[in-house]
Amino acid sequence: MKTVACVGAGVIGGGWVAHFLARGMRVVAWDPAPDAEEKLRRLVDAAWPALTELGLADHASKDNLSIAKTLAEATADAEFVQESAPEKLELKQKLLADIDDVTPPHVVIASSTSGYGMTEMQVAAKNPDRLVVGHPFNPPYLIPLVEVVGGKLTRRSAVEQAADFYRGTGKTVIVMEREVPGFIANRLQEAMWREALHMVANGEATVEQIDLSITDGPGLRWPVHGPLLTFHLAGGEGGMAHMLDHFGPSLKSPWTRLDAPELTKHLRDSVVQGCLAEADGRSIEDLVEQRDRAIIAIQRAVRDNHA
Amino acid sequence: MKTVACVGAGVIGGGWVAHFLARGMRVVAWDPAPDAEEKLRRLVDAAWPALTELGLADHASKDNLSIAKTLAEATADAEFVQESAPEKLELKQKLLADIDDVTPPHVVIASSTSGYGMTEMQVAAKNPDRLVVGHPFNPPYLIPLVEVVGGKLTRRSAVEQAADFYRGTGKTVIVMEREVPGFIANRLQEAMWREALHMVANGEATVEQIDLSITDGPGLRWPVHGPLLTFHLAGGEGGMAHMLDHFGPSLKSPWTRLDAPELTKHLRDSVVQGCLAEADGRSIEDLVEQRDRAIIAIQRAVRDNHA
Structure with missing residues (x-):
């Protein structure tokens, strides 16, 4: 022992x-x-x-x-x-x-x-x-x-x-190969937390609206696919490549107070290749089917738990 | 019909x-x-x-x-x-x-x-x-x-x-009572998406690490409790009030590229009151128990789905 x-x-x-x-x-x-x-x-x-x-x-x-x-x-x-x-x-x-x-x-x-x-x-x-x-x-x-x-x-x-x-x-x-303050997941959730605090501070949304927007929205996808693979599926059959090539400019939209990085060819290719590596041969169709089954099971789990 | x-x-x-x-x-x-x-x-x-x-x-x-x-x-x-x-x-x-x-x-x-x-x-x-x-x-x-x-x-x-x-x-x-670009949930997930892109652009984390950090990390909590109620539980038995009063200064940490808002008394009280309203009489202990049961069910759902 x-x-x-x-x-x-x-x-x-x-x-x-x-x-x-x-x-x-x-x-x-x-x-x-x-x-x-x-x-x-x-x-x-x-x-x-x-x-x-x-x-x-x-x-x-x-x-x-x-x-x-x-x-x-x-x-x-x-x-x-x-x-x-x-x-x-x-x-x-x-x-x-x-x-x-x-x-x-x-x-x-x-x-x-x-x-x-x-x-x-x-x-x-x-x-x-x-x-x-x-x-x-x-x-x-x-x-x-x-x-x-x-x-x-x-x-x-x-x-x-x-x-x-x-x-x-x-x-x-x-x-991790490099030290980064907050490591990985805390940087990601902190970015969300700060944006949430800004919204509350500006009277743009209440605490309850913010939490509901995640638990009944994108939060249901995140135990299945992380934020990047999620967007791999948002581009339809063209995947992340389509997503970045077509929606790249919307990175500049004032949708959060965090500035976006420059979408260089290198960054674009890194993200596309990373998504393909992660998909590991699974087509968008396979991933959608997998996601849908998991979301249903997750929703059931959460609902049964409330009941 | x-x-x-x-x-x-x-x-x-x-x-x-x-x-x-x-x-x-x-x-x-x-x-x-x-x-x-x-x-x-x-x-x-x-x-x-x-x-x-x-x-x-x-x-x-x-x-x-x-x-x-x-x-x-x-x-x-x-x-x-x-x-x-x-x-x-x-x-x-x-x-x-x-x-x-x-x-x-x-x-x-x-x-x-x-x-x-x-x-x-x-x-x-x-x-x-x-x-x-x-x-x-x-x-x-x-x-x-x-x-x-x-x-x-x-x-x-x-x-x-x-x-x-x-x-x-x-x-x-x-x-929503006010128009805000990106509404609520997209602002939150965009903040995370941008921080993720910065990390890839800087070679701080790979696409797969980023996604894994969410699916096997905080992503498992978000179908149960949104980002704010999640932190209500991170402060231990003192809840969000303890969290903000003790970890407020860490808002200034360089954990994301998004600057934090000033943690005014008004913002602090809004977030604390919002969490209490959302908890709706449930103690931290009740919330922890509910969260734990849901996370187990979610993990099972995701695993069965992979199998």
């Missing part, structure tokens, strides 16, 4: 705890807040029915959670460390250095940071080469995505070890 | 045809393209199994579709007209004026435009007061959302008639 140390046990750290427990691991958690243990156990209790329904791994049990009194106790037997402390740079720098000090050598230490680069966080650690970003999504026990990326001082093998470790727990891993 | 005229029968117009037929209506379509009828019938055939599975209305049949030879023939018996022509302003202006000329008085004429305001489209029509925007999402036979908004010359009752008509066909209708 693998042992994972979870440092920080709030919404995200606690979500990781639930995930690792459900995958049959032993988890040692540490959090300096006085009421952390009570909140953590409540979070795990709340998540457990969902995790049970999804299917627990062999030997998975809430009893495999223990609470350490010190950071050193938490990491002593750990084969992997997941840090999920509050999103403050100086705090993360110091905490990662502290974790590094007390964790057995060669154990990879990952940070759940939602936006800092490891390069800026690893500055105080003695062994910065084993520090990586492993950014999850709320709730970490249900959303598969983890974005993995190292800093300038991180060794390549630590990135690979973290990616393998997460994959072994059933996660969808994206290994 | 109600009769609807669908002017323009491409991906969107054809999707509307499939939707209205499935809701038991008679549809008369008109499209000047020489191969329009063949493409339209193929689109309806492709959509019909999905619509049958969702449940057809009484008397729903593909045989209730007829193809008109002229625009006047298409609208002669129509009780509602849906225009879905290519997205070119001058074309829309002229076409809407032409439709207005041949359509019986008091029939509401809606445009599927994905971004133009009715104020700029209704300039050439003799009876601009019955022209409204009724903006659907692809595919219109599955995605419930329709954004309804009038122009400066549109009478209020036409907006209400259109909203009632769409609701009667099972649609989720958002009536």
